[in-house]
Structure formats: C-alpha cells, structure tokens
Amino acid sequence: xxxxxxxxxxxxxxxxIGPGSLGHFVIRVYKLRCxxxxxxxxxxEEKVAATSEIPNPTPQLDAPxxxxxxxxxxxxxxxxxxxxxxxxxGIVYSIR
Amino acid sequence: MAILKSGSDEYEVRIKRxxxxxxxxxxxxxxxxxxxxxxxxxxxxxxEDGVRYTIEVTLKKGFSFGDYGVVRARLFIxxxxxxxxxxxxxxxxxxxxxxxxxxxxxxQYADVTVEGSKVLGAxxxxxxxxxxxxxxxxxxxxxxxxxx
Numbered sequence: 001x002x003x004x005x006x007x008x009x010x011x012x013x014x015x016x017i018g019p020g021s022l023g024h025f026v027i028r029v030y031k032l033r034c035x036x037x038x039x040x041x042x043x044x045e046e047k048v049a050a051t052s053e054i055p056n057p058t059p060q061l062d063a064p065x066x067x068x069x070x071x072x073x074x075x076x077x078x079x080x081x082x083x084x085x086x087x088x089x090g091i092v093y094s095i096r
Numbered sequence: 097m098a099i100l101k102s103g104s105d106e107y108e109v110r111i112k113r114x115x116x117x118x119x120x121x122x123x124x125x126x127x128x129x130x131x132x133x134x135x136x137x138x139x140x141x142x143x144e145d146g147v148r149y150t151i152e153v154t155l156k157k158g159f160s161f162g163d164y165g166v167v168r169a170r171l172f173i174x175x176x177x178x179x180x181x182x183x184x185x186x187x188x189x190x191x192x193x194x195x196x197x198x199x200x201x202x203x204q205y206a207d208v209t210v211e212g213s214k215v216l217g218a219x220x221x222x223x224x225x226x227x228x229x230x231x232x233x234x235x236x237x238x239x240x241x242x243x244x
Binding site: 033 | 100143151153165167169174179
C-alpha cells in the first residue's frame with residue numbers, strides 16, 4: 001500500500017487547497033544594460049548577407065489592423081456593453 | 097510588501113488599491129520564510145471582488161545601478177508566456193554610490209484581448225475567486241541579476 005498523501009506537491013496539508021492554485025501573478029524585476037560591440041569584418045559581412053536574403057516584403061493581403069477596412073474589432077466599436085463585466089470605467093480582468 | 101535584497105540593492109513590491117492608493121495587507125506562509133539572499137519570494141493577499149489594483153515597484157535608497165541603465169518590472173499572469181505589463185526605472189544622473197532616494201514605478205495597465213476585442217490600457221482587478229466569500233491570490237516576486 002502506498003501512502004500517496006505523503007506527496008503533497010504544490011498543495012498544503014490544510015483544507016486541501018494551495019493558495020497559489022486559486023489565483024496568482026508574478027512580478028519579475030530585471031536589471032538591464034546595453035552594450036555596443038564592434039563587429040569584425042567577417043561578422044559584418046555575415047550580417048549583411050543574412051539581411052539581403054530576406055525577400056522584399058510582400059503586400060499585405062489581409063485587412064490591415066487599422067483603418068476603415070480592418071477586421072479586428074476594437075473596444076470603441078462596441079454597440080452594446082455587458083454591464084456585469086464593465087464596471088464604471090474598466091474591464092475587470094479575471095485571474096483563474 | 098515583498099522585499100528582496102541583492103548586495104546593497106533593495107527591491108520592494110507592494111500591491112495598491114486603485115483609486116484609493118491604500119496598500120493590501122500581505123501574508124507569509126508560516127514556517128516558510130525565505131533566506132535573506134533569496135531571489136524570489138511569495139506573498140499572499142486577500143483579493144477583494146471587483147477591486148482594482150496597481151503594483152508598485154520601488155528601488156530603495158542606496159540602490160546601485162552601476163553600468164546598468166534600466167531596471168524593468170514585468171507582470172506575468174498564468175497562461176501567458178509573455179508579460180502583460182512592464183515599466184522601467186531609468187538610471188538617474190546622480191547614481192554614483194547608490195541612488196539618493198527611493199525610486200518608484202507603478203504597473204497599472206495592460207493591453208489585453210477580451211473575446212476578440214482589443215482593450216488598450218485595461219486596469220487590473222480581482223474577480224470572484226470564491227472561497228466562502230473571499231479569495232486568496234498570491235504573488236511571487238523575482239529578481240534577475242545574472243552577475244550576483
């Protein structure tokens with residue numbers, strides 16, 4: 001017989017609920033810096049070659065995301081508003 | 097509040113109600129305190145249904161930018177690989193021997209897509225995560241300093 005209760009991964013032994021499983025978010029803080037590096041002639045030529053291999057951009061066939069004939073609806077296109085999800089001046093984002 | 101230290105650098109994260117600008121009380125799991133040198137920590141707050149919040153990230157006085165130009169805070173939510181919101185603190189002119197006063201940035205908005213519609217600058221809010229009548233969201237904070 002195995003004691004599966006011994007393996008409480010990501011769970012608490014109280015109430016059977018891991019608080020983090022109810023909803024959580026993560027904040028990460030990064031320290032960033034920029035560096036400039038001079039490429040060697042060989043590297044430079046490789047970069048130029050890689051760039052010239054990219055074909056010229058083909059005309060967009062899909063409707064653009066801005067302008068009159070766009071397909072993507074924006075919030076301000078709304079004709080009706082679901083009052084349950086729209087409170088005063090914001091959409092309340094649900095964390096699941 | 098969540099505070100992480102890395103040498104003389106001290107980062108603080110707090111969750112603030114909007115528009116009240118009051119802070120959420122934060123809880124730590126008993127017997128689960130992180131080491132002073134930890135680079136991540138978990139805090140628990142009692143979410144309030146419908147309440148909107150912002151996330152305040154503070155670099156404490158004495159924080160050393162060194163040759164780093166920017167400190168960037170990013171917010172991640174489950175189910176999204178990329179951050180939904182980010183904000184920067186730029187190195188001040190007078191950064192030698194650490195910053196002379198606390199520097200703060202606030203994560204307030206995200207551009208999200210709700211059922212096919214783009215919502216630009218949506219605020220963050222808590223919505224009915226029911227446990228009885230309240231919810232316990234937790235949040236984690238990380239610092240990323242590859243040169244520790």
